[in-house]
Amino acid sequence: MENGFLSISEMASLARVTRDTLIHYDKIGLVRPVARGENNYRYYSDEQLALVNIIHTFQSLGMSLKEINEIAQNRTPESIVMALSEQTQHIDNNIEDLIKARKLLMTLKTTIEDAAGIDERAIGVCMQGAESIFLGPQNDYSNGRTVQDNLINFYRYCQKSENDIDLNYSAWGIFSAQRIRQGDWNGPDYFYFNNPYASDTKPGGLYVTGYIRSGYGKNDKLYRRLIAYINEHDLEICGPAYESYILNEISIRDPNNYLMRISIRIKQK
Numbered sequence: 001m002e003n004g005f006l007s008i009s010e011m012a013s014l015a016r017v018t019r020d021t022l023i024h025y026d027k028i029g030l031v032r033p034v035a036r037g038e039n040n041y042r043y044y045s046d047e048q049l050a051l052v053n054i055i056h057t058f059q060s061l062g063m064s065l066k067e068i069n070e071i072a073q074n075r076t077p078e079s080i081v082m083a084l085s086e087q088t089q090h091i092d093n094n095i096e097d098l099i100k101a102r103k104l105l106m107t108l109k110t111t112i113e114d115a116a117g118i119d120e121r122a123i124g125v126c127m128q129g130a131e132s133i134f135l136g137p138q139n140d141y142s143n144g145r146t147v148q149d150n151l152i153n154f155y156r157y158c159q160k161s162e163n164d165i166d167l168n169y170s171a172w173g174i175f176s177a178q179r180i181r182q183g184d185w186n187g188p189d190y191f192y193f194n195n196p197y198a199s200d201t202k203p204g205g206l207y208v209t210g211y212i213r214s215g216y217g218k219n220d221k222l223y224r225r226l227i228a229y230i231n232e233h234d235l236e237i238c239g240p241a242y243e244s245y246i247l248n249e250i251s252i253r254d255p256n257n258y259l260m261r262i263s264i265r266i267k268q269k
Helices: 010-015 019-027 047-058 067-071 076-114 147-160 177-182 221-231
Strands: 043-046 124-128 131-135 171-174 190-195 200-202 204-215 235-247 258-268
Touching: 010 019, 010 047, 019 043, 019 047, 019 171, 043 204, 047 067, 047 076, 047 147, 076 235, 131 171, 147 190, 177 235, 204 221, 221 258
Parallel strands: none
Antiparallel strands: 124 204, 131 190, 131 200, 171 190, 171 235, 204 258, 235 258
């Protein structure tokens, strides 16, 4: 501090910006030093610290210096309130996006961690709680439509949804009880997202669950094992099968080594 002023280095340190940033602000007329010393050194008042801080904050939120300068050159209480309101809304939107991103990352992390303790050879029966899912329309395989065609249609359906569905979650398949009994498990009846923000529900209840290392759609062997287990233990299929790949391209490089899980809703005969 000299004669009640802050040197450019002191101002930069307090405002957490660089000297070059302050020099640039000066050149474009955004924040000019209140005084010049020997050797043309720049000096600032302590009142300018708040101005530099708000400019730096606006920049960090994506506003260009041109936009900030236009506001500064024509500022009124009303225009500043409007700018602050817009940036507050921008922050709120970012917070919402970050919360969704954190939920996605935690879901993926938990799923991958849980897979480490799974006995991939075992088939088990357990009660499962209800889960929030986003359910797509029934798949249509007429006129030569393929699984890939229906998957693309599912994503398009999600985009048109009023629920702002997060497409970052993996899409899995559902097979009806009738098709499981018939041994027809080539191409799911529905696609779904296992999404905590969705309004549809995978019902809770008794499920038989098994695992297999395979690529997408290579599920025959596991279905045969599950059906044999159901028959041997005097159980009965009473609901659909839910397929998911708990280890997929996100964590496994070899597409033939993904870890698939199938859960079929059952009941005692």
